[in-house]
Amino acid sequence: MTDDEPNPWAQIVGPCYTTASMARTLECTETEVMEAGNDLRLLMLHTSDDVYLFPALQIQDANIVEGLQEVLRVLETGTASRWTWAQWLNVELPEEHPPRNITLLYEGRVNEALRVARHVAWAWSN
Numbered sequence: 549m550t551d552d553e554p555n556p557w558a559q560i561v562g563p564c565y566t567t568a569s570m571a572r573t574l575e576c577t578e579t580e581v582m583e584a585g586n587d588l589r590l591l592m593l594h595t596s597d598d599v600y601l602f603p604a605l606q607i608q609d610a611n612i613v614e615g616l617q618e619v620l621r622v623l624e625t626g627t628a629s630r631w632t633w634a635q636w637l638n639v640e641l642p643e644e645h646p647p648r649n650i651t652l653l654y655e656g657r658v659n660e661a662l663r664v665a666r667h668v669a670w671a672w673s674n
Contacts, residue, residue, distance in 0.1 A: 561593065561634045564601035573610055584612075588620040591637070593630050605638050605650050613650070615658035619665045626669030636668060 570590070571578045585592025585600065590612060593601045606613055623633045637650040646652060652661035 557631060560639060561601075561603050561605075561631070562638055563604040564593070565604060565607075567600050567602070570602045573607060574612070575610075587617075588624065589617045591616070591620060591630060591634060593634060603634050603638065605634075608654055613653045614656065615653045615661055618658065619653065619661050622662060622665040622669050624669075626672030632672070636665075 565573060567578045567581050570581045574581065581590065581602070582592075582600070584590040585602065590602055591606050593603065595601060606616055619637075620633060623636065627633075638648055640647045646655070649661065649664060652658075652664070
């Protein structure tokens with residue numbers, strides 16, 4: 549990949565907040581945003597050029613989507629790659645209903661999201 553080529557992760561993950569813009573959205577401090585990223589209340593991605601990004605997919609009506617932390621903690625048992633978690637949450641699966649795993653959380657189907665997350669975490673770890 550050259551500097552002129554877009555990073556393929558941008559399309560996979562979708563739009564992202566910076567630490568400052570996430571703090572404004574959640575009406576908290578940048579320190580609180582970083583703490584939320586560190587304890588998995590938010591999905592925080594660390595880029596190769598030392599920038600922290602927060603995928604917009606985890607915000608609904610200016611709030612962190614319900615059940616996100618529980619799902620991230622399950623995904624962590626399968627792989628430490630937060631980029632893989634973001635991909636799992638956001639990639640559209642046309643043959644599936646709903647087509648994106650994050651949609652389960654948008655629809656309040658936390659238990660179903662956890663069940664699917666446990667399955668994929670197990671697969672990643674084997």
